Amino acid sequence: MKIQFSPPDITLKEIEAVTKVLKSKWLTMGPKTIEFENKFSKYIGSKFSIAVNSCTSALFLSLKALNIQPGDEIITTTFTFAATANTIIHCGAKPILVDIDPNTYNINTKEIEKRISSKTKAIVVVHYGGQSADMDNIMKIARKYDLKVIEDAAHAAGSRYSNGKKIGNMGNLTCFSFYATKNLTTGEGGMITCNDNKLVKRLKNLRLHGMSKDAWKRYYGVKSNWYYDITEPGYKCNMTDINAALGLIQLQKLDRANNKRRSIALKYNKQLNELDVQLPFIDNKNESAYHLFPIQLNSFNRDQFINDMNSHGIATSVHFIPLHMMSYYQNEFGYQDGDFPISEKVFHKIVSLPIYPQLSDSQLKYIIRTIKKILR
Numbered sequence: 001m002k003i004q005f006s007p008p009d010i011t012l013k014e015i016e017a018v019t020k021v022l023k024s025k026w027l028t029m030g031p032k033t034i035e036f037e038n039k040f041s042k043y044i045g046s047k048f049s050i051a052v053n054s055c056t057s058a059l060f061l062s063l064k065a066l067n068i069q070p071g072d073e074i075i076t077t078t079f080t081f082a083a084t085a086n087t088i089i090h091c092g093a094k095p096i097l098v099d100i101d102p103n104t105y106n107i108n109t110k111e112i113e114k115r116i117s118s119k120t121k122a123i124v125v126v127h128y129g130g131q132s133a134d135m136d137n138i139m140k141i142a143r144k145y146d147l148k149v150i151e152d153a154a155h156a157a158g159s160r161y162s163n164g165k166k167i168g169n170m171g172n173l174t175c176f177s178f179y180a181t182k183n184l185t186t187g188e189g190g191m192i193t194c195n196d197n198k199l200v201k202r203l204k205n206l207r208l209h210g211m212s213k214d215a216w217k218r219y220y221g222v223k224s225n226w227y228y229d230i231t232e233p234g235y236k237c238n239m240t241d242i243n244a245a246l247g248l249i250q251l252q253k254l255d256r257a258n259n260k261r262r263s264i265a266l267k268y269n270k271q272l273n274e275l276d277v278q279l280p281f282i283d284n285k286n287e288s289a290y291h292l293f294p295i296q297l298n299s300f301n302r303d304q305f306i307n308d309m310n311s312h313g314i315a316t317s318v319h320f321i322p323l324h325m326m327s328y329y330q331n332e333f334g335y336q337d338g339d340f341p342i343s344e345k346v347f348h349k350i351v352s353l354p355i356y357p358q359l360s361d362s363q364l365k366y367i368i369r370t371i372k373k374i375l376r
Ligand SMILES: *Cc1c(COP(=O)(O)O)cnc(C)c1O
Pocket: 053, 054, 055, 056, 057, 080, 081, 083, 084, 126, 152, 154, 155, 176, 177, 178, 179, 189, 190
């Protein structure tokens, strides 16, 4: 048996929706992108959504829209994908890394306050694996020190906070990823949700060259209007209608897909409980979209485990190599191995198992059987 780590769930419906866009001959940002933005807002419960070409772009534009600039310091977790902190560096600001909570693997709220200085402007929070970070307390800290909050919700499309609301509503801006492996995919793509009208205007401007008008509004439809102004040197981060058409179908399936992920997580929990592993901590106050199912191997060698799983045809992955262990972050900012002991300890033991809606019962049984065979 061959089991992939996180293949996209693409059906005839997605193929037909994309074909329709291709036949319409309007390929770039246009009516499908607007429809996707509107439906995404409705799903999340946010006032606005701005579609972009990746979560990396979403994070970068969000920092730009909040006027993050050279000399600023931005607090974030070391236990994340590089995009979370690279985008801070792209603004000329300094990423101030923080260690994680040993149970949830989310940013340790108690450590945030210790790292705040007069230069601190914002906190970028990651909802690791789909489980909400400690948002109530993080928002309290942000209010106390007048900091902006950006949520990296790359793993959390469809997750809920402990207040029952969908993730995408608490920080100033929330960034979603529609990368090929994520819970909702458009191949490549991202979305920013927001409840502030002024920020939306700025983000739409930054998304497309700093143009006073969207290109599609100039060319789409009968009345063409050739005039535009450049109000600032913006970027080229718009979504295309090809991606949006894919996203609209994926959005329809998202709750069903996340429920399937949840039921797989329950089965893993039940079956792996007897083994010498640390299962993901489940906070019953919030609801995870289960983008990941990470386990920690208490005694078995993690790298050996990955190799053994591979030889049985099962792909796994590691989320994440802490950023403070990366050569650029060490050379440029002076971070060192040993700076964040919890992240490092977890990193050496952690492995993400396959979890996605198309995973069949027999595949899941085979994975569980193989894990038991390897660990015993
Ligand atoms: C995938 C991911 C991103 C980047 O998403 P892209 O859409 O590929 O740019 C950012 N943050 C986290 C935590 C991710 O897992």
